[in-house]
Amino acid sequence: MFLTRFSLRNPAALFILTLLVAFGGIYAGAQLKMETMPDVSIPILSVISIYPGASPEDVEEQVSVPIEKAVRGLDGVKNVYANSVEGVSVVVLEYAFSKDLDEAKREVEEALANVALPDAVKPPSVSRLSFGSFPVAILTVSMPAEKAHKLAATVNESLVPALRSIPGVAAVEASGLPPKTVLIRLKPDKLKQYGFTASQVVQQLQANNLTFRWARRTWAASIIRSASGTPLPPSTNSRPSTSPFSPTRRRRWRKG
Structure with a gap:
């Protein structure tokens, strides 16, 4: 009742107040920052290990399983997905959204320091998945x-x-x-x-070929799908019979 009486007795003040609210909203909206690919922190860490020339079974037993056992007891880990292919091990850790991923990454790196892996295994790489890590600029250079x-x-x-x-x-x-x-x-x-x-x-040259960057990219694109529990799609790489993604050994650990 008070607001009704005030509005009827002071129409000019009500009009000015309405204008202030409207212009304030327009100004605030114009100041909001917008990004095409906002930096959203997805609670997922990936551990990629390269074991040149090893079969999927050896990668699973000697690399994926020891890493999985070392990280699944860390604080905040909900699920662990291990994918083992020829020469490559990918272990994906899923956390709750409340987990600080910088702290989680340090914990994973400390846990990996105590894991005994074969001498031929390259040091595991721990990385975060973020929309902000996608390319923001593409440049083209040409020459005859x-x-x-x-x-x-x-x-x-x-x-x-x-x-x-x-x-x-x-x-x-x-x-x-x-x-x-x-x-x-x-x-x-x-x-x-x-x-x-x-x-x-x-055969020796093929077995010691350490160019695995294409494999890392393929796995990085599949991390979200793997963490959600859905099957990974077959590799789209054009290499016919040398693709390390066939056959594949997969493991999953769920907390509780």
Whole structure:
């Protein structure tokens, strides 16, 4: 009743108050920050380990299982998903949204320091999944086809380091460059002398190929789907029979 009587007796004051509220709302809305890809912290950590040449079974028994046992007892861990493929182990930890992921990452790294892994295993990499880590800028550089290798050298030696030195830039990657190739000529007499065949040399080169960056990207794109419990999609990599994602060994641990 008081507000009704006040409004009827003071229409000018009510009009001014309405204008103040309206303009205040418009000003506040204009000041709100908007981002195409806001930095949303997803409570997921991934532990990626590279075990060159190991079968999925060996990766599971010697890498994935020890890591899983070491991290599943950490504070705040809800679920642990372990995926083991040829030469690669990916262990995904799911936390509650209230968990501080910086603290969680330190705890995981401390736990991994006490895990005994085979000597051939590369140091495990612990990373967070965040929408803010997706590319925010894509640059294209071109040059005549006959200068492709010069372009690759310019990008890798000059452009990429310059972009990485910019404050606030987390990572810079170059793609689409001509691959580096090494030509190996075999001497039949030397092969015969040491008791090797050409196929054995090829197998050794393939077994010691440590270029796993494409595998890390494929797994990074599948972390959310894996943590939700849905099956991982088959690899879309164009490599026919050498894809390490077939066969795959999967494990899941749920708290409680």
